[in-house]
Amino acid sequence: MIYLVEDDDNIRKLVSYALCKEGFNIKEFSSPIEFWDEINDNIPKLIILDIMLPDEDGLSVLKRLREKSETTDIPVIMLTAKGSEFDKVTGLDMGADDYIAKPFGMTELISRIRAVLRRYEKTQTDKVYKVGKLYVNPAKHIIEVSGESVTLSYKEYSLLMVLLEAEGNVVERETLLTKVWGEFYTESRTLDVHIRKLRVKLGNTGDIIETVKNIGYKIGGVKNE
Secondary structure, three states, X not given: OEEEXXXXXXXXXXXXXXXXXXXXXXXXXXXXXXXXXXXXXXXXXXXXXXXXXXXXXXXXXXXXXXXXXXXXXXXXXXXXXXXXXXXXXXHHHOOOOEEEEOOOOHHHHHHHXXXXXXXXXXXXXXXXXEEOOEEEEOOOOEEEEOOEEOOOOXXXXXXXXXXXXXXXXXXXXXXXXXXXXXXXXXXOHHHHHHHHHHHHHOHHXXXXXXXXXXXXXXXXXXXXX
8 A cells, every 4th residue: 555645636636546557556645634644553555745735744744754663664755846956865864765856757756666665675585684793684674783672764774784685795886876765866975874874873883884985885794594
């Protein structure tokens, strides 16, 4: 199920119609109030979220989603009339998985939805990773350092998983941007910001994330179980 939160009736109906034709199950919401009433009982697979909404703007909704343990991992695509680089970076840095500005083509929106869902589904694996004091169980969404639980944002978690799945090989910057932020995203600065935050949250084992100058990042010594 995909939740679509959009107050413009014409856009909401058009997006809903296009996605239904592609085989997606859609539930529409014209306001955050309706959305919160529903999500308290049912968790969707993905959320398409407009920024300019009545009562509560989309960035506030996104912030609340990322703060709640039961919704922190839900992929979110921001759908908005704001198209400046500042707005885009703000949304992505707050935990959005993609950002598409109006007006947009339905083919592009559908492509982005599928790309986000592929990235999310790829993280749902039965493998368990151990690197030094770090322990990650993706299926149970457990991240521990020295036996202590670590809370990561969805983007930080996605970065960690891409690096772990590389099994010690270097992952190029462009590859990390594509896999974590999507094929349409090219802003490089935010990658370094998220890597820095990830290292800080991993504490005394943060240095397992190695910088390979002018190329990308890697995690060495990965053990799969």
